Amino acid sequence: MNLQELSNIAHKLVADHRGILAADESTSTIEKRFKSIGVENTEEHRRAYREMLFATPGAEKFISGVIMYDETIRQKTKAGVPFAELQAKLGIVPGIKVDRGVKELPGSPQEKITEGLDGLRERLQEYHKLGARFAKWRAVIDIGAGIPTAYCIRANAQALARYAALCQVENIVPIVEPEVLMDGAHDLGRCFAVTSETLKIVFEELANHRVALEGMLLKPNMVISGMKCPSQASVQDVARETVMVLKRHVPAAVPGIVFLSGGQSDIVATEHLNAMNALGPMPWKLSFSYGRALQAAALEAWQGKESNLVAGQKAFHHRAKCNSAACAASYDARLEKAA
Numbered sequence: 001m002n003l004q005e006l007s008n009i010a011h012k013l014v015a016d017h018r019g020i021l022a023a024d025e026s027t028s029t030i031e032k033r034f035k036s037i038g039v040e041n042t043e044e045h046r047r048a049y050r051e052m053l054f055a056t057p058g059a060e061k062f063i064s065g066v067i068m069y070d071e072t073i074r075q076k077t078k079a080g081v082p083f084a085e086l087q088a089k090l091g092i093v094p095g096i097k098v099d100r101g102v103k104e105l106p107g108s109p110q111e112k113i114t115e116g117l118d119g120l121r122e123r124l125q126e127y128h129k130l131g132a133r134f135a136k137w138r139a140v141i142d143i144g145a146g147i148p149t150a151y152c153i154r155a156n157a158q159a160l161a162r163y164a165a166l167c168q169v170e171n172i173v174p175i176v177e178p179e180v181l182m183d184g185a186h187d188l189g190r191c192f193a194v195t196s197e198t199l200k201i202v203f204e205e206l207a208n209h210r211v212a213l214e215g216m217l218l219k220p221n222m223v224i225s226g227m228k229c230p231s232q233a234s235v236q237d238v239a240r241e242t243v244m245v246l247k248r249h250v251p252a253a254v255p256g257i258v259f260l261s262g263g264q265s266d267i268v269a270t271e272h273l274n275a276m277n278a279l280g281p282m283p284w285k286l287s288f289s290y291g292r293a294l295q296a297a298a299l300e301a302w303q304g305k306e307s308n309l310v311a312g313q314k315a316f317h318h319r320a321k322c323n324s325a326a327c328a329a330s331y332d333a334r335l336e337k338a339a
């Protein structure tokens with residue numbers, strides 16, 4: 001492990017008000033996204049869609065890294081340039097999702113455990129050769145009656161820590177993603193309590209597994225009201241509670257925290273990030289690693305048509321720019337109208 005190199009990459013991913021594009025949807029997840037615009041889920045459509053995003057002129061000013069899926073990191077532009085090479089040339093760090101998705105947690109069938117540790121060392125070595133310099137592993141914690149159990153949090157935290165330790169051995173920066181889902185009717189206080197417990201156990205296991213905090217990034221949920229909660233917390237409340245829970249549990253040695261959007265609308269995800277950075281200074285950089293919140297408008301503009309490529313790129317560029325502004329706490333609703 002080269003800690004200096006890992007730390008340099010981790011810092012680069014959150015420097016200069018840039019953030020990460022999560023474009024690592026599995027083939028079945030991208031199918032859902034394509035269905036919403038009536039596009040058939042073929043390999044060529046997936047390739048063309050990703051090329052549109054990755055080749056957006058000027059996006060590198062706001063985007064520091066891209067998380068890809070196994071198929072995506074092996075794909076090329078129409079002109080034959082591997083996506084990872086295109087990104088590296090633009091100063092964007094190529095990344096890779098390495099978990100193999102969630103399965104039912106044995107003994108607690110309402111809950112999920114993330115799989116993918118077997119053979120991970122060898123896969124990381126291959127991804128490094130393909131250009132990946134950071135990785136992602138997502139654990140899912142659901143809130144409901146009697147869940148999450150302490151068992152589910154612990155089992156997922158141990159898997160996250162094993163993954164992170166392996167990444168560092170292979171000189172790949174691990175993004176540690178424990179996602180407390182926003183589905184459900186729970187309120188802000190319950191999300192705070194579950195996020196707090198989850199982060200506490202995750203950092204305990206990262207320490208047990210001797211993960212170097214300087215060479216990783218955390219990708220958490222925000223502390224937010226459940227989607228079906230009748231009283232939705234304000235942007236200010238979400239910002240305050242999220243920063244509080246992070247300050248309690250995330251050591252200052254971690255270079256950055258890059259949020260997932262988790263089903264928030266794109267504008268709300270930007271507003272939340274902006275409001276948090278306005279509460280600064282923070283011990284770490286607060287940035288984004290959004291999937292849906294960066295892509296929704298671009299997908300809608302694209303509609304699977306080559307004639308809409310420029311419109312799709314414009315929409316993506318705009319969202320990336322707004323989120324970069326939110327990293328500097330300088331986002332303003334007027335930026336939306338200017339588009």
Ligand code: 13P
Nearest residue numbers: 022260261262290291292
């Ligand atoms: P969303 O921002 O759409 O939640 O996706 C981020 C991600 O990478 C989830 O694992």
